[in-house]
Amino acid sequence: MNTTPTSIRALHIAAAATLFCASLAARAGEVEVLHYWTSGGEAKAAAALKATLQAKGHSWKDFAVAGGGGDSAMTVLKSRVVSGNAPAAAQIKGPSIQEWGAEGVLANLDDVAKANNWDALLPKVVSDVMKYKGNYVAVPVNVHRVNWLWASPAALKKANAKMPTNWDEFFVTAEALKKAGLIAVAHGGQNWQDFTTFESVALGVGGADFYRKALVQLDPGSVKSPTMLKVLTTFKKVKDYTDKNASGRDWNLATAMVIRGESGMQLKGDWAKGEFIAAGKVPGKDFLCAAAPG
Structure with missing residues (x-):
C-alpha cells in the first residue's frame, strides 16, 4: 500500500473520503443521518456508528439511500435542503464539502475539533478537506485507496x-x-x-x-x-x-x-x-x- 506516492494517495483521500456534514436541523437527542451505506459490509459500518451515537445517549434516525455510489443520496439531500427539511447529518464525498459550505448549510465544528485535538490527530491532507474557509464543518469516517x-x-x-x-x-x-x-x-x-x-x-x-x-x-x-x-x-x-x-x-x-x-x-x-x-x-x-x- 505504501508504494503509491503520497500525492496520489492524497488525491484518493480527497476524492474518496466519506464524511459527515452537520446541519442545524436536528432535534435534541435525535440525529437523522442520510447515508448510502447499504451493502452488507457498509451496513456493518453504519451500525458501528449508530452504536457509538446511541452510547452517548442520542437516538439515530436512519435515512439510507441506495444506489449510484452516493449520487442518489446527493439528489435526495439537495431536495431536502431546498425544501428546508435538511437531515442533521449526511454522508458526503470529500470534494463536495466545499460546495455545501458555499451554500451556507454546514455547521461550524471548531469547538468539537479543538476539544478533541483534530489538528494534531488528522493528517493535513485529510483535515483540509474537512474544513471550509479554515473552519471544520465535517468529520472523516473513512479514507479509501482506490487501486x-x-x-x-x-x-x-x-x-x-x-x-x-x-x-x-x-x-x-x-x-x-x-x-x-x-x-x-x-x-x-x-x-x-x-x-x-x-x-x-x-x-x-x-x-x-x-x-x-x-x-x-x-x-x-x-x-x-x-x-x-x-x-x-x-x-x-x-x-x-x-x-x-x-x-x-x-x-x-x-x-x-x-x-x-x-x-x-x-x-x-x-x-x-x-x-x-x-x-x-x-x-x-x-x-x-x-x-x-x-
Missing part, C-alpha cells in the same frame, strides 16, 4: 491462472478465466465505477508523474500524449473482459460475483473487503487482494 485488485482463488485454480502483478499478466489471467467459462472481470457499469477503474489503469500504465499531470493538473500535453492513448487502449481491453450485464450493476453485486467464484477478478477500492468479510470469507484463503497492476 486494488481482488480475486477468487477458486476461480483462478479452475482456470489454472495466477494472481497478476502487471498488465501483461492481467490479460493472460483474464483470457484463461474466460476460456474456463468464467467472467474474467467483475464490474459495475456506472459512471463512478468506470472512472475509479480508469484511475487504476492510468496510474498503473502511466505511472505517478503521468497520473498527476493528466488527472490532477489536467495538463493538455499529458492528456493528448501517447501514454494517454495507451491508458485508454488498456482500459478498453479491461472492459472487454467484463460481462454483457455489467451496465448499471452496483459495485457490491460485482464483488458478490467474485465471492461466489463466478468471476475471477475485480478492480475496486478497499471498501470491497467489507463485502468479503460480511460474507464470512477469510483473507488469503477465500479471497486474494493485491495492488492493481502497474
Whole structure:
C-alpha cells in the first residue's frame, strides 16, 4: 500500500473520503443521518456508528439511500435542503464539502475539533478537506485507496491462472478465466465505477508523474500524449473482459460475483473487503487482494 506516492494517495483521500456534514436541523437527542451505506459490509459500518451515537445517549434516525455510489443520496439531500427539511447529518464525498459550505448549510465544528485535538490527530491532507474557509464543518469516517485488485482463488485454480502483478499478466489471467467459462472481470457499469477503474489503469500504465499531470493538473500535453492513448487502449481491453450485464450493476453485486467464484477478478477500492468479510470469507484463503497492476 505504501508504494503509491503520497500525492496520489492524497488525491484518493480527497476524492474518496466519506464524511459527515452537520446541519442545524436536528432535534435534541435525535440525529437523522442520510447515508448510502447499504451493502452488507457498509451496513456493518453504519451500525458501528449508530452504536457509538446511541452510547452517548442520542437516538439515530436512519435515512439510507441506495444506489449510484452516493449520487442518489446527493439528489435526495439537495431536495431536502431546498425544501428546508435538511437531515442533521449526511454522508458526503470529500470534494463536495466545499460546495455545501458555499451554500451556507454546514455547521461550524471548531469547538468539537479543538476539544478533541483534530489538528494534531488528522493528517493535513485529510483535515483540509474537512474544513471550509479554515473552519471544520465535517468529520472523516473513512479514507479509501482506490487501486486494488481482488480475486477468487477458486476461480483462478479452475482456470489454472495466477494472481497478476502487471498488465501483461492481467490479460493472460483474464483470457484463461474466460476460456474456463468464467467472467474474467467483475464490474459495475456506472459512471463512478468506470472512472475509479480508469484511475487504476492510468496510474498503473502511466505511472505517478503521468497520473498527476493528466488527472490532477489536467495538463493538455499529458492528456493528448501517447501514454494517454495507451491508458485508454488498456482500459478498453479491461472492459472487454467484463460481462454483457455489467451496465448499471452496483459495485457490491460485482464483488458478490467474485465471492461466489463466478468471476475471477475485480478492480475496486478497499471498501470491497467489507463485502468479503460480511460474507464470512477469510483473507488469503477465500479471497486474494493485491495492488492493481502497474
